[in-house]
Amino acid sequence: MKIAVLSGKGGTGKTLVSVNLAAVALDSVYIDCDVEEPNGHLFFQPKDLQKERVTVKLPQADPELCTGCRTCVNFCKFNALAYIKNKLIVFNEVCHSCGGCLLFCPQKAISEKEREIGLIQSGISGNVRVVSGMMNIGEVSGVPIIKKLLQDSRKENKNVFLDCPPGSACMVMESIKDADYCILVAEPTVFGVHNLEMVYELVRIFQKPFGVVLNKCLEEENPAEDFCLQNQITILEKIPFDLELGTMHSNGQIAVRKHPKYKELFLNLLKTVSKEARHETASDT
Amino acid sequence: MKQLLILSGKGGTGKTTIAGAFIKLAEARAYADCDVDAPNLHLIMTHISKARQTDYYGMEKAVIDTELCDSCSICRQNCRFEAINESNGKYEVDSYACEGCGVCDAVCPIGAVFLQPAVAGELMLYKDNGVFSTARLKMGSGTSGKLVSEVKKQLKQEAADADLVIIDGSPGIGCPVIASLNGADMVLIVAEPSLSGISDMKRIIATAEKFRIKIGVCINKYDTNKELAQKIEAFCQERDLSIVGKIPFDTAAIKAINKGEVIVDIDCPAGWAATNVFYKTLKLMNS
Numbered sequence: 011m012k013i014a015v016l017s018g019k020g021g022t023g024k025t026l027v028s029v030n031l032a033a034v035a036l037d038s039v040y041i042d043c044d045v046e047e048p049n050g051h052l053f054f055q056p057k058d059l060q061k062e063r064v065t066v067k068l069p070q071a072d073p074e075l076c077t078g079c080r081t082c083v084n085f086c087k088f089n090a091l092a093y094i095k096n097k098l099i100v101f102n103e104v105c106h107s108c109g110g111c112l113l114f115c116p117q118k119a120i121s122e123k124e125r126e127i128g129l130i131q132s133g134i135s136g137n138v139r140v141v142s143g144m145m146n147i148g149e150v151s152g153v154p155i156i157k158k159l160l161q162d163s164r165k166e167n168k169n170v171f172l173d174c175p176p177g178s179a180c181m182v183m184e185s186i187k188d189a190d191y192c193i194l195v196a197e198p199t200v201f202g203v204h205n206l207e208m209v210y211e212l213v214r215i216f217q218k219p220f221g222v223v224l225n226k227c228l229e230e231e232n233p234a235e236d237f238c239l240q241n242q243i244t245i246l247e248k249i250p251f252d253l254e255l256g257t258m259h260s261n262g263q264i265a266v267r268k269h270p271k272y273k274e275l276f277l278n279l280l281k282t283v284s285k286e287a288r289h290e291t292a293s294d295t
Numbered sequence: 296m297k298q299l300l301i302l303s304g305k306g307g308t309g310k311t312t313i314a315g316a317f318i319k320l321a322e323a324r325a326y327a328d329c330d331v332d333a334p335n336l337h338l339i340m341t342h343i344s345k346a347r348q349t350d351y352y353g354m355e356k357a358v359i360d361t362e363l364c365d366s367c368s369i370c371r372q373n374c375r376f377e378a379i380n381e382s383n384g385k386y387e388v389d390s391y392a393c394e395g396c397g398v399c400d401a402v403c404p405i406g407a408v409f410l411q412p413a414v415a416g417e418l419m420l421y422k423d424n425g426v427f428s429t430a431r432l433k434m435g436s437g438t439s440g441k442l443v444s445e446v447k448k449q450l451k452q453e454a455a456d457a458d459l460v461i462i463d464g465s466p467g468i469g470c471p472v473i474a475s476l477n478g479a480d481m482v483l484i485v486a487e488p489s490l491s492g493i494s495d496m497k498r499i500i501a502t503a504e505k506f507r508i509k510i511g512v513c514i515n516k517y518d519t520n521k522e523l524a525q526k527i528e529a530f531c532q533e534r535d536l537s538i539v540g541k542i543p544f545d546t547a548a549i550k551a552i553n554k555g556e557v558i559v560d561i562d563c564p565a566g567w568a569a570t571n572v573f574y575k576t577l578k579l580m581n582s
Contacts, residue, residue: 018333020306020466025491046467047304047498049491087354087397108396109375147501150440150470176306176466177332180437183391200553201311201335208333212434228546233553260489260520
């Protein structure tokens with residue numbers, strides 16, 4: 011089963027939910043798709059680390075063969091190429107590695123080289139295999155890293171928990187594409203609701219089964235809860251605003267490994283999610 | 296025109312809450328929300344007039360003319376984004392996966408594939424108390440960096456004479472953040488005292504430093520973990536970065552936001568602290 015944890019807004023508790031669910035599951039894989047700001051590894055402190063570079067293909071022209079015809083420059087929709095002073099210049103960060111320049115060069119003067127944009131780090135933390143994508147600072151797009159993470163995750167037959175980046179743009183979309191179930195984490199503010207609406211729309215576009223975890227619930231009114239009730243969205247769990255939980259989490263501790271109270275909470279959530287996900291698969295067939 | 300940009304790396308540290316307070320305190324005549332993936336600033340800004348809306352076109356998307364297509368699959372073989380799907384001999388473009396590179400269009404031997412403009416979001420402009428430029432990216436779209444640049448361009452056109460521009464940024468360190476950093480005069484980083492918060496703060500500082508922009512750091516909800524708040528201060532001192540203030544955790548702030556108010560509208564500790572941060576930030580920016 012592959013479960014994606016997402017939220018339009020940042021800081022609602024995606025990492026809290028996905029880390030604790032992975033830790034409470036018997037044998038699981040946690041994958042951090044928030045490649046711009048990966049945090050899961052700070053909690054798991056995985057051992058036996060393995061690192062793999064993630065590269066993209068970047069064109070380069072052989073100056074001997076290049077005649078300066080500019081076919082490639084004119085073709086490139088991303089404006090990643092320029093021919094200046096008898097030389098083909100490649101703007102690395104904006105290149106999408108589509109391969110068009112290479113394909114259409116009449117002189118076959120273009121070849122490709124690998125450029126590192128980040129890495130995938132994996133390791134073990136107790137019952138959890140921890141995989142984190144990490145984009146290099148200064149890079150523009152982490153999409154190739156997420157694609158690689160997801161490609162690798164398809165080989166997993168354990169329970170996989172995907173900690174997604176915030177927002178609802180291309181990065182998030184990549185992460186939820188092949189998830190079996192989506193958990194939307196929302197906080198009780200008007201900001202929270204507004205961004206919940208956005209991911210709600212996204213999971214519906216992709217026709218993913220989903221439910222909502224309401225995090226940081228206070229005694230007062232909860233606009234996120236109201237939204238769920240109005241739209242008949244399954245509320246999987248309400249996690250109260252809790253100083254003890256907050257402090258543990260801010261110190262990088264995994265609550266379910268520290269305290270039976272939280273172990274029970276997340277075990278319950280896991281059970282609910284498994285039931286919901288199974289139900290969805292059953293109703294598909 | 297001076298541009299003050301508010302960033303954080305990590306999401307949910309309080310960028311929008313602080314941006315809202317600053318706009319109110321500065322009586323800003325020009326401001327923008329560059330978090331085009333999840334814009335929220337408009338929720339706490341009062342606007343009398345309706346926004347002027349303009350469609351934002353991102354990259355073009357490929358379309359296959361199924362009448363013409365003879366299913367040779369050359370486009371599919373050459374698409375590096377796995378954006379062309381085949382089912383029962385019919386070929387179709389997955390517009391979410393398509394990045395608009397145009398390879399399929401160029402390789403199709405019979406001209407059955409073409410590129411078509413696609414709306415990828417919406418630009419909004421409010422003009423009443425001040426000029427407020429914002430946008431919203433369509434679900435699952437890419438090119439958020441380009442939309443951020445459009446938000447800033449729109450603001451510049453409409454408020455060319457404003458001395459101060461306040462910009463609410465997006466989380467992360469990737470394309471929208473980099474696009475918002477372009478042309479900024481100062482970055483205020485809203486940090487949060489948690490292990491994740493510190494890790495993310497370091498990454499956004501390293502990103503901003505590449506642009507050689509003045510950086511100030513404020514610690515929000517500092518009293519939720521005083522030990523880690525001290526670590527942030529120590530890190531900033533070591534790196535010679537100015538701390539412009541600390542804001543306490545305050546449930547009154549949450550209530551204000553849920554009523555569509557900014558935290559300096561009400562009398563509360565978070566509001567007082569934010570006021571302090573504002574004046575220190577201005578001083579640093581103008582020094």
